[in-house]
Amino acid sequence: MINYSYLIVDDSPSDATILQRQLAQITTLKQVTTCGSIEEALAFLLTQPCHLLFLDIKLSGQSGIEWLRESPNRPPVIITTNYPEYALDCYDLDVVDFLVKPYTTDRLARSIHRALARPTAERTIQSQSIFLYVNRKLQRFNFNDITHLEAIGAYTKIHTVDGTYSTSESISMVEARLPQSQFLRIQKSFLINLDKLTMFEHRAVWIGSVKLSIGQQYRETFSQLLRGRSKKGNHSEIEG
Template identity: 35%
Template sequence: MKKIKCIIVDDEPLAVSLLENYVEKIPFLELVFSSENPIDVLEFIQKNDADLVFLDIQMPELTGINFMKIVGNKMKYILTTAYSEYALEGYDHNIVDYLLKPISFDRFNKSVLKARERFPLAEASEVGHFFVKSSGHQHRINFDDVLYVESIKDYVNIKTESQEYIVLDTLKSLENQLPANFIRVHKSFILNLDKVKSLNSKKIIINSEQEIPIGEMYRSNFLDKLK
């Protein structure tokens, strides 16, 4: 999996520490720099690559809004602040989301999943596998082994030939990582076309026991892909 290189900048040490802890828990994020001083971050950005900045809006030396004006749209931003009145001020920049302190991990996770949808992750499909975090462990999964992916509320179930992996993710986000032989066939299912055994007007059979429903809005595209 290609990781999103991220930076944390916040003048509150506890806020930096909290975000560092959250980033560590997300397998597709890589923390490349964090600081309480936005000037230090600007110097780092001049010499190093990064994709996403967790940016406090109100900082004494340099506000988040002015920070974005200096850096520009070469990066994406998730704004953090304790002041709700700043919620609309930065949206003419390359903003992914806005997090109001105190930030829970659940809200943080939803925000970074939203961010991941903004980044191309096609490189993952070129190596034939990807990694997911499930049950506290990183698992390598070969694309060829995946039967289907099912959405279950805030999680997805990745079903392979021999195992299931329950992952905190969204179907849309995971869809961006899968190669061309995977297709959405239902609002809750992505299917590996190579695993199709038979089908009728309402369902797809992928082995002797597994049946996947066909959503009406996905039917035409699915049948075109089969051809």
């Protein structure tokens, strides 16, 4: 059974409590987190998986609709609001459902069922990607789009198939949130996506035309992991 994680974003503590109580009556519930602002929600999504997001429209001067417009890659969203006039705007933003307060637990349950009935790949996008701060905004990076990461002092440069970005998080902080089966440290300053290797040898790897040396203390771990992947047919071209 999937350990579902739900996030409530509502600046009304009483409304959030009512929703929590309703969710507690639904058997698919596993974990519920409540945030009172968009900033809190972004901080949560930066580090935690989320299968379903319950979002109020007006949040102490902030606009849930504007957030949706700026965040195309996000968990499925159910709107919970006192403002029915925003329904059309929200459906244009591909929300799962639009609930006008107060709503019944049965109505809420139908919305959740609709959300979780979406294709698995759509519901689990969070587990295939990572949120990182870029230019003071959270940006989602799909694991498969990242080629390698480079430590630049306390910052990290993210090299992707589409370009290069910089985040204020250290490379160790980013590494802790990446899948170990796919990403490997090859020296103090470099972390590579093993699926992007095009060639490697004992002391160096190539990602396209980029050559990176393997630190001595990392060579044995690298060799062991590559041998394991080679047995599964996932190895890249081997040079001498």
